[in-house]
Amino acid sequence: MKLLVPVDGSENALRALRYAIDLLQKLRAGGTITLLNVHDDTALRHASRYVGRQAVDDYLADLSKADTADAVELLGAAGLPVDAQHRVGPVAEEIVRFASEFGYDLIVLGAKGRSSLRDLLVGSVAHKVSNIASTAVLIVR
Secondary structure, three states: OEEEEEOOOOHHHHHHHHHHHHHHHHHOOOOEEEEEEEEOOHHHOOHHHHHOHHHHHHHHHHHHHHHHHHHHHHHHHOOOOOOEEEEEOOHHHHHHHHHHHOOOOEEEEEOOOOOOHHHHHHOOHHHHHHHHOOOEEEEEO
16 A cells, blocks of 8 residues: 655654554555645746846755655664655645545544644645545644
8 A cells, every 4th residue: 555644844743643543554565655744836937037046946955955855764763774865836626636646545634733824824734635645634633
């Protein structure tokens, strides 16, 4: 079973990862877990004019590394191979696109991550993912 676990460094994301690890171990049929960190670069597009696109890309890559550090450690402690991916774009849409593109069986994500004012106004990432994904979605509270 291929599990995709979007992570953002929040405790809720780590809770979802722990659940995914436990689920995979209980299935005993083998499988993989891929961590996915997505950053929306909308607010940084104008900054790239002044500092260059590479500087923005490097900044987002550093953020992703920090956001996935604890999750990478959890996978390693569970004896599972680490596959951590990073994408840039609208968060929910990128999660769904990645899951579809690479044929994941299940997306496991925390009910709440690092929320922003935008999430409060237009809905949470978990809610959006569950509404637009053709892949099965498990939301861990």
